[in-house]
Amino acid sequence: MGHAMMLCQICKANPATIHIQEIVNGERNTLHICSDCARKRNLSEDDEASSHFHEMLERLTQAIASSADLKLAELFDQKKPQEEEQVQDLDCTVCGTTFQSYKKTGKLGCASCYEQFGQLIIPELALSHHGSVHCGKTPPETVEQWQDPAVSERIRLRRELELLGKGLDESIRREEFELAAELRDKIASIEAKLSSAELIPDESASEMSEKRPRSRGRRKSS
Amino acid sequence: MIFHPRIRHIAAKGPSFIGQGPILSTFLSLSRNIDGFQFPLTASSNTLESAAELGLAALHHDEVRRLLPSMFQIKHELLTMPDRELLVELELLDRSQTGAAPCRVFVCAEDGSTSVLMNGDDHLWLHMTAAGSAFRETWDRMSTLETALARHLRFAFHPRLGYLTSSASLAGTGLRITFLIHLPALGLSGRRKRILERLEDAGLSAEPYFPVDGKAAGNLFLISNKTSLGEREEDLGLRMTELVTAISREEERTRAELISRQKLLFLNACGRAYGLLRNTYLIPTSEALDALSIMKLGADSGVFRHFTRQDWAELLLECQPAHLSCRKNMNLTPGERGEYRASCFRERLHGPEPAPDSDQADPPDS
Numbered sequence: 001m002g003h004a005m006m007l008c009q010i011c012k013a014n015p016a017t018i019h020i021q022e023i024v025n026g027e028r029n030t031l032h033i034c035s036d037c038a039r040k041r042n043l044s045e046d047d048e049a050s051s052h053f054h055e056m057l058e059r060l061t062q063a064i065a066s067s068a069d070l071k072l073a074e075l076f077d078q079k080k081p082q083e084e085e086q087v088q089d090l091d092c093t094v095c096g097t098t099f100q101s102y103k104k105t106g107k108l109g110c111a112s113c114y115e116q117f118g119q120l121i122i123p124e125l126a127l128s129h130h131g132s133v134h135c136g137k138t139p140p141e142t143v144e145q146w147q148d149p150a151v152s153e154r155i156r157l158r159r160e161l162e163l164l165g166k167g168l169d170e171s172i173r174r175e176e177f178e179l180a181a182e183l184r185d186k187i188a189s190i191e192a193k194l195s196s197a198e199l200i201p202d203e204s205a206s207e208m209s210e211k212r213p214r215s216r217g218r219r220k221s222s
Numbered sequence: 223m224i225f226h227p228r229i230r231h232i233a234a235k236g237p238s239f240i241g242q243g244p245i246l247s248t249f250l251s252l253s254r255n256i257d258g259f260q261f262p263l264t265a266s267s268n269t270l271e272s273a274a275e276l277g278l279a280a281l282h283h284d285e286v287r288r289l290l291p292s293m294f295q296i297k298h299e300l301l302t303m304p305d306r307e308l309l310v311e312l313e314l315l316d317r318s319q320t321g322a323a324p325c326r327v328f329v330c331a332e333d334g335s336t337s338v339l340m341n342g343d344d345h346l347w348l349h350m351t352a353a354g355s356a357f358r359e360t361w362d363r364m365s366t367l368e369t370a371l372a373r374h375l376r377f378a379f380h381p382r383l384g385y386l387t388s389s390a391s392l393a394g395t396g397l398r399i400t401f402l403i404h405l406p407a408l409g410l411s412g413r414r415k416r417i418l419e420r421l422e423d424a425g426l427s428a429e430p431y432f433p434v435d436g437k438a439a440g441n442l443f444l445i446s447n448k449t450s451l452g453e454r455e456e457d458l459g460l461r462m463t464e465l466v467t468a469i470s471r472e473e474e475r476t477r478a479e480l481i482s483r484q485k486l487l488f489l490n491a492c493g494r495a496y497g498l499l500r501n502t503y504l505i506p507t508s509e510a511l512d513a514l515s516i517m518k519l520g521a522d523s524g525v526f527r528h529f530t531r532q533d534w535a536e537l538l539l540e541c542q543p544a545h546l547s548c549r550k551n552m553n554l555t556p557g558e559r560g561e562y563r564a565s566c567f568r569e570r571l572h573g574p575e576p577a578p579d580s581d582q583a584d585p586p587d588s
Contacts (some may be wrong), residue, residue: 096264107390
């Protein structure tokens, strides 16, 4: 149904050509206005909307920027500041070398450091070297290590010594003194076995070709 | 006696690693760690002892001993500080490895061409020296030795990162190639700094051999690779050889130009250097090295009749602190060294060397 000819409720002069229905607090209000007043009102509403839009744009821009940073960080495998702090605290579970100490000295403590810090150091290596993939000599397929039983035995004993040492510290910490005494005796026994062998003979007096390295430990086992 | 007889013996043999032209020496070192053992910097003394024992067992294997028939080994702790200094001057030990550390063993060929340090920065540091530009021959020797050792020692190796070394800058091949080069003419022409700086672009570094107040005493430089991952050993060595040879040619070309354009000044410099060394009674290392540098320039150009390039190489070694102490067989203070160094020069240059002969001064290789 069309509206009968009405005057604009704002200017009361022009015919009302725009009819706006608003529902405020459950009550329906109808506003009849002319096009001039509508334009004026719309403009002011646009201004208000515009300021909201700018705010929204600003928020959106910030969101896009932070998401872009995130994507770039992912792209270059970089860590966000908080993660970086965590990275700085990384330490090798095998030798205890920290990533911070590596950054300071450029030195790694064991082969596992390369695995554990790999994600962080490989991009660095790629930049400072000719890429990040080795090309050059490779080890032979067969290695005849551990052939000498005396050497193998001493290496085994030294490893055992280190484990016993850790066990001794732990038992003392727990105040398990009987166990500590037992471990101490075992350590002393292994140390005695190892010290009976001159492991690294000094060949200052004779040539290696004349004297091959022999140790009392080796003679014992033969 | 403050020097180990074995080390004295090598020092007495003279400068086998110093050649004749601008490229004086080639040094190769290869770093390796034994698989399953922590690197020396973090390893316990038990681990170091095991690593040294395994390393020595491999070195004593018949296959390896055939390659190094005249080697001897000394516990690093038994070497005095003067011994270690002497080894550094003989290019058999790196200066960074002279400090005390547990379970280090020094192994060396009697001819002074090969040394092995166990439990330095890495479990094994294989080092070879050669006179002149000799990458290919030296690498062949090094590679053969490393292959023989690798048959009896399992080295720490990663399929992507290559040989794992304590210094990440050596990961990959573990190879450091260094050339010792003498560049006096390029220094005089003012072009040396720019040329050496450009080596950075090729992944190389140029360091003074004798740094004194940031300058290279004796115009001697060490040119080394800074990269070891992503390039085959042979490719790196040949690329470096090409670059160093190009610099050497430029040095020779500049020398020829210097002599042809400023012969009088050149002869004057040679004569004054000779006069200084022949008549000095007290001379510090850096001054001696600078004078020796001009003497070498003169010897290369045929200015001196009696002073040969071999004389120069011997004097270059003899004037260094540990060599002076070794010769005197006693520790010398810097002042005593200056005096003794001067007397060595006077003794060596007492011969009937006439004034530099202007007719003999020819541009080298021209």
